[in-house]
Amino acid sequence: MIGSPADASTCVLIVDDNPIYRHGLRRMLERAPGIAHVEECHSAVDVESLVRRLQPSIVLLDRRLLHVDSLHLLAKIRAASPAARIFLLSSEDDPDMRREAFAAGADGYITKDTPDDVLLALVAG
Structure with missing residues (x-):
């Protein structure tokens, strides 16, 4: 389970x-x-400051943000919030991309067609 309902402290x-x-x-x-809080970001521009402010769990x-290397961004997120669990989302189930994600320090690789219950289980760890 992601967190207990009595201690809803997970920020995504x-x-x-x-x-x-x-x-x-x-x-x-x-x-x-x-899950206590869910925040969204649509581009890489504000990610670092948002991660520093939120310290998300x-x-x-x-994986394919416009105009940015997501693997490079992953490293910046990791530096800003070392305890965060970072999962790459992709529309492609590509073994090479998966290997690159884990080599870059991702905690998981989730395809965008993953069923909701499976995605929640993966994120819950």
Whole structure:
């Protein structure tokens, strides 16, 4: 379980440039037990300052953000919030991308077609 309902302390940051996916993911996470706060970011511009301010427990980072190398951004997020669990989100189930994600320090790699219950279980760890 992500957190206990009595101690809903988990903060999740979603970084994805697709507003439909981002908003849907947010709505799903807001209904999950143990999640206190869900924040969204649509570009890499404000991610570092947002991560420093929020100190999220979990970051869900789009693998293919426009105009940015998400793996480089992952390193910046890790530096700003070392305790955060960072998962790369991708529309592709590509073994090379998966290897690159883990080599860059991702805690997980989640395809965007993953069912809600499976995604929640993966994030809950």
